[in-house]
Amino acid sequence: MRVAMIHVIQAVMLAGMKLTFPQKVNTLGKVKAVGGSISMVCATCNKQTLLDMEMMIGMLGARHSCLDADLRPYFFCTQCRAAGRDEKNFSFIQHANATPQGSGTL
């Protein structure tokens, strides 16, 4: 694991990119801190919802895990619930911050 991390750091440095932290984006606070976002997509009705990071952090705290198993109990598909279908047939998608860093040129 440590050797793999060193290779990753070397690869990033060789590419001339800036190594940024945190390296593990595993909490709601870290997702927000790196400019990321989380959405949920229902596999039954295809409803897609971009979750409000401020609201989630307000409800669960910035240190709450952003992993599927830890968020799932708090969410359901509103359309499927209203229709009486399985309301938990959804997936979370964690979106990275795709804003260009630095000058935006290579």
Ligand SMILES: [Zn+2]
């Ligand atoms: Zn649905």
